[in-house]
Amino acid sequence: MAGSRSSLRGGLRRGLAGTALAPAVKLGRQADVLAAAGDAAGAEPLYAQALAADPTLAGTHNNHGNALRALGRLDEAAAAYRAAVSHGLHEGMAHYNLGSVLRQAERQDEAEAAFRQALALRPDHAEAWNNCGNLLRDLGRFGRAAVDYRRALALRPDWADAHDNLGAVLYLLHEQGGEEDAAALARLWRRDHPDNPLARHIGAAIAGEEADPRAPDDYVRQTFDLFADEFDRKLAELDYRAPALLAGLLSDDEPAGDLDVLDAGCGTGLCAKALRPYARRLVGVDLSDGMLNRARARGLYDGLYAAELVGFLAAHRLAFDLIMAADVFCYFGVLDDALTAACTALRPGGRLAFTVEMLDPADGRPHRVATHGRYAHAEAYICTAVANAGLVLRRCDHDRLRFESGEPVTGLVVLAERPAV
Known part of the structure; x- marks a missing residue:
């Protein structure tokens, strides 16, 4: 008990x-x-x-x-x-x-x-x-x-x-x-x-x-999906000037709002404000859904498409009067297919404006991928590739695109045209 x-x-x-x-x-x-x-x-x-x-x-x-x-x-x-x-x-x-x-x-x-x-x-x-x-x-x-x-x-x-x-x-x-x-x-x-x-x-x-020969699509997509939220802020810190430099190539023309315009590799839409006055219809294409979501929020595009650029251009024959590609071709080493497709997508008299990073002529190669994953191109190679694509080179300026690790990055600012006839 x-x-x-x-x-x-x-x-x-x-x-x-x-x-x-x-x-x-x-x-x-x-x-x-x-x-x-x-x-x-x-x-x-x-x-x-x-x-x-x-x-x-x-x-x-x-x-x-x-x-x-x-x-x-x-x-x-x-x-x-x-x-x-x-x-x-x-x-x-x-x-x-x-x-x-x-x-x-x-x-x-x-x-x-x-x-x-x-x-x-x-x-x-x-x-x-x-x-x-x-x-x-x-x-x-x-x-x-x-x-x-x-x-x-x-x-x-x-x-x-x-x-x-x-x-x-x-x-x-x-x-x-x-x-x-x-x-x-x-x-x-x-x-x-x-x-x-x-x-x-x-x-x-x-x-x-x-x-x-070019950065893999899945690399570009993954990189920019991860980067989308801070993209604009980071580029501002680097004093990124490519959109402004390309807009300067068009400054001699009074915008009439009568062109079909493609923002190729549009990213978050940094070029849209400069392109909108020229455009009857402004279209953007990019591989990254994250970047496209940011571009869509600007409310300046008539259409935005998630697609690989060369395939998109080839599928839109004679569709555009103006194509702008700000720091897009730096993810291509060999540019032949991209420039040929751009020429195909332009109407006679249409123009292609683009930037690439400039490779030091002393390097001796037509292009080289750097440790950050972007390609730089020799000016002689750009001139030859533009001509081989059926385009006429109108301008190829040297200018600073941005800073990288505190050092200026010199680029080629290019304007090419599809012959009118």
Whole structure:
């Protein structure tokens, strides 16, 4: 009987303890609902109340950290993640969260330690490898960052962001004097991911291996889909002038709004404002849906099409009076097909205006792909290719297109015409 009473008393104590925890658990769950709905401001005080009632709830500390981070209270978020770990949430995700908020707070050494702890506990966490690579890139440790990106890609081979990060950091490594290391890592990238468009194209450029005659369509599409949201801002920072320079080629003509105009490789529509006064109908074509969505928001086009440029031109014979291609042909090495298709799409007397990056004549080649993935062209090659396509060269000016790594990029600003007869 005594044993029964002891069991009864023990069960009663456990029941009372469970009852004492219930308010804290309930508050935490209410906060979780608000946080899941995106209401970090509403969730945060509930998490604080729950933890005041029971500070041993490790998962609630972690979730509290997420809410604090969303509110920009980074030091408090870091303290919350540390509390989660100290109360037993010793798993990869808690350390990963800590590393992420410490990186955001620019506490880099602590962030790296947290990421490494996260990866020691969970080496299959691709996001942790990628974010640790981002941290090392921020610190200028480009070779080590590339190694971490490769680890992320070993786990998630089709992850576009990680491929983009790896290509970017190899470019930085190459530009900062680590040409041999960058080339070796680029060759490994190409070996491990032979079907990835960035690995094929950027990897070849950085490794110094033979590139394709033009950038692969899937490379261009992926690159600009990823870049679409920040495209205009980034180009403004580089003092990008190609649309203005091309518009200058047309400045001698009074716009009458009577032309059928194609903005070839229109991107986000940076040329649209200059082209609209000339156009009876203004059409844009681009490979990237992300860029086209930005162009559509300008409200200046009569039609926008997601298509490969050469095929689009060939399918629109004698359709346009004016074609403008701002920094589009820099994704082609060999220009024969593109220029011939442009001539086909122009009506007699129609004009093609385009820019390319200028290759130093001392290079001796007609075109060359650079480590950033764009081709530069020799002026002599442009003149020959324009003529071979059946076009007449009207102008080929030299001018600055933008800055790259603080240095001016000289381009060729070209106006060609399909003969009237």
